[in-house]
Amino acid sequence: MNTVIHRAETRGHADHGWLNSYHTFSFANYYNPERMNFGVLRVLNDDQVSENRGFGTHPHQNMEIISIPLEGDLKHKDNMGNETIIREGDIQVMSAGTGVMHSEYNNNPDRPVKFLQIWVIPNKQGGTPRYDQISLADIAKENKFYQVLSPNKDDGGVWIYQDAWFHIGKFTKGNSDEYQIQKSGNGVYVFILEGEVEINGEKLSRRDGMGIWNTDRFTVTANDDARVLLMEVPMNL
Template identity: 45%
Template sequence: MQKIIHKAEDRAYRDRGWVRSYFSFSFAEYFNAKMMGFGALRVLNDDTIAPGEGFETHPHDNFEIMTVILSGALKHKDSEGHESVIGKGGVQLISAGSGISHSEFNASESEEVSLLQIWIEPNVRDAESRYQEGNFPTRNSQEKFTLVVAPGNGGNSLTINQEAYVSLASLGVGQEVVYEIKKEGNGVYVFIIDGEVSVEGEKIGRRDAVGLSVTDKVAIGATKEAQLILFEVPM
């Protein structure tokens, strides 16, 4: 097993006034040759957007762009005619493919919206663009992981153009779970949204992350109540 630890305080921070962002990997004007992603996981941004503010219409292509709403609500509009408001527990997936333009704004004029923005490299270029969304509230349960993104045949999960799987989990104190790799050769990147866990013996807390590869399973135990997002991606 190979392991890498990324601490929350080591992320890049940018405050543009209307949006505060922490970048886990190189993004926009932030460049770190040692932080170019984890396998096919290329971008993991932790954004907080001020009331009524947001990202004006802008284009994308050839990325799988995922947004996870942690609090508040986000208003989406794109060039394919999709318009929606996504609240806490909502997950949005844009397969940019050959090209799509979109805007994302805080739907509230009085409260901030907090979200994770994730970009995953696709396994096919210039595919037809596609928009999907779903609601995936997590809770302490024996279900262990809630699969939110998968290549296909993933039940209620959103479909991604990559051999990648994204899961959410909410763990109670002392709860232990084992994640089994779905695709041989994939690695796993565990990002702690809140709380504290032990991942294969490494204790990590809020907004910390650990990446693991050359393994077929990952053991996770909650030392405090915890919420996490787990990315299984090609390396």
């Protein structure tokens, strides 16, 4: 098993007043040649947007873009005709393909919205743009990882154009679960949303990240009440 650990305090940081963002990988004005990506996982931004503010209409192309609200609601609008509210407990995916224009705004008048913005490099270029969004309430489990994203539209969760699988786990202290790699050669980037866990003897706390590859399974143990996001992705760009 190979691993790399990115502690929360080592992430890139940009405070624009209305946007407070932490970058696990190089993004915008944050550049670290040793933190460009983890396989095809290109961007992992931990964003907080002030009330009544947001990202104006802007373009994307040839990227799988996943948004996961952690606190509050996010308003989305795009040139595919989608105008939706992404709520805490939802997951959204947008395949940019040949090109898409969209905007995202805090939908809460009295508090910030906090969400993860994740970019995955697709396995095909120039695809038709598409949008999907689901609530995780009906598939969530306690003390066990449950799938929220895959390459297959009928396999549970949202889907993207890549051999990637995302799982979320919410654990009470002392509980653990083993994760098995879905596709040989893939790696997993573990991101701690809340609490503290232990993997392979390493303790990881809130917003720490750990990349794992060259193994077919590993176990996550909660040292405290914890919530964890697993992002399994191909390691070859």
